[in-house]
Amino acid sequence: MLTAAEVERIARLARLDLTDDEAKRYAVQLSAVLDYAAELERVDVEGIPPTASVLPIRSVMRAGDAPGAPLPRASVLANAPSSDGASFEVPATLGDGEPAD
Amino acid sequence: MVFDLPALTVRAARAGLRSGAFTSVALTRAFLDRISTLNPRLNAFLTVDAEAALAQAAAADARMAAGEDTPMLGVPIALKDVLVTRGLRTTAGSRILENYVPVWEGTAVARLRAAGAVFLGKTNTDEFAMGSSTENSGYGVTRNPxxxxxxxxxxxxxxxxxxxxxxxxxxxxxxxxxSVRQPAAYCGVTGLKNSYGRVSRYGLVAYGSSLDSIGVLAHDAWDAAIVNGVIAGWDAQDSTSMNLDVPDYVSATAAPSSARPLAGVRIGAPREYFISGIQPEVERGGAGRHRPTRSVGRDHRRGQPAQHRARAAGLLSHRDG
Known part of the structure; x- marks a missing residue:
């Protein structure tokens, strides 16, 4: 079971402000996710090759990957909560207030 | 024109449009009226853009007047709200995307748009498709009609x-x-879950990128075949879409040749599916009768011994995207 301190640290990394009740509830839920991982760790996979994809795909150079017509700037910014007309405006993520983690 | 909308298949709609019995605008208007009446109770649609739908219908009518006769032309359909639609709000069932109006469009949607289908609106879903009941949407539950x-x-x-x-x-x-198969069963419609890679995922809000597939909800297999024929196929925008020929699904979906088309067909179900806690009426009503591991030959008795790990594997792998 995750401790309250562990849940609070995860919440801080995700920029989530949890109430005490929420932290308790999510401790149970997050622990259940880890239990699933623990359950799978018990499976013997000796000799079974990893499956990254069910498809027979491999990385290739894209011969046809030429630049097309870009979206107009106004379209790109259309859904921005905040914009100066040329760029997205977002809260600073570096500097004062940055969590130690 | 009085439409029997609950029974109106894609084929019947096309037949009526082709014969001139009704126009796509009239048909679209009838669907919009029915949505206005029933959606406040069912909450199946999150967004309906009547103006855009009627404009698409008018464009389809014009294409028909010019002689075009293609399988989805002028047919009104709905799109799950995890599919990115240009100019039509796309929320993925989340309040986070409450105001998101895409300036681009996914491949499956673009193919249907080019084929002349009419988009009535966007349908409710568990938030970011993470759920199995449509109770976990940011916009309220959808009710079973x-x-x-x-x-x-x-x-x-x-x-x-x-x-x-x-x-x-x-x-x-x-x-x-x-998420296609199970609600289809709950609502008594046909659900087609495509093989991974058959339909481009470009423009699908991701849940688990190594498992997501776009599929069809329809009145019957034939209609599902028609829609799938439009959306299936390789797409340069999705490196995991398969570059395989798209079969002619419609001609492969032959009408039943007898009144008992499943006579003699043996259906298997792994014994591990018959877990404790299964509701007795479910076991009696369907699954129990198809318990082949009891009654048929050796090849059918193997089951899926790792089945009890499936829940853990599924829940974790969904989040690899």
Whole structure:
């Protein structure tokens, strides 16, 4: 079971402000996710090759990957909560207030 | 014109449009009226853009007047709200995307648009498709049109309910771990879950990128075949779409040749599916009768010994995207 301190640290990394009740509830839920991982760790996979994809795909150079017509700037910014007309405006993520983690 | 919308297949719509019995505008208006009446109760649609739908219908009517006769031309359909639609709000069932109006469009949607399908609107889903009941949407639950006290299944519950209630001829859904198949079963419609890679995922809000697939909710297999023929096929925008020929699904979906088309067909179900806690009426009503591991030959007795790990594997792998 995750401790309250562990849940609070995860919440801080995700920029989530949890109430005490929420932290308790999510401790149970997050622990259940880890239990699933623990359950799978018990499976013997000796000799079974990893499956990254069910498809027979491999990385290739894209011969046809030429630049097309870009979206107009106004379209790109259309859904921005905040914009100066040329760029997205977002809260600073570096500097004062940055969590130690 | 009085339409029997709950019974109106894609084929019947096309037949009526082709013969001139009705126009796409008239048909679209009828669906919009029915949505206005029933959607406040069912909450199958999150967004309806009547003006855009009628404009698409008018364009389809013009194409028909010019002699075009293609399988989806002028047919009103619905789209699960995890599919990115240009100019039409796309929320993925989340309040986070409450105001998101895409300036681009996914491949499956673009192919249907080019084919002249009419988009009535976007259907409800569990938030980011993470759920199996359409109760976990940021916009409220969708109700099962057969019994409004029950869930429609999910996460494509809005699309399944919309088809079942006659609010569209067919709909797109998406399936990562059952999200087309299960609501189709709950709502009594046909659900087609495509093999991974068959339909481009470009423009699908991801849930689990190594499992997500776009599929069809329809009145019957034939209609599902028609829609799938439009959306299937390789796409340069999705490196995991398969570069394989698209078969002619419609001619492969032959009409039943007898009144008992399943006579002699043996259906297997792994014994591990018959877990403790299964509701007795479910076991009696269907599954129990198809318990082949008891009655048939050796090859059918192997089952799926790792089945009890499936839940853990599925829940974790969904989040690899």
């Amino acid at each position: 057969w019994d409004e006290s029950r869930v429609p299944g999910g996460s494509s519950g809005g699309s399944a309910a919309a088809v079942a209630a006659g609010l569209c001829c067919a709909a797109l859904g998406t399936d990562t771990g059952g």
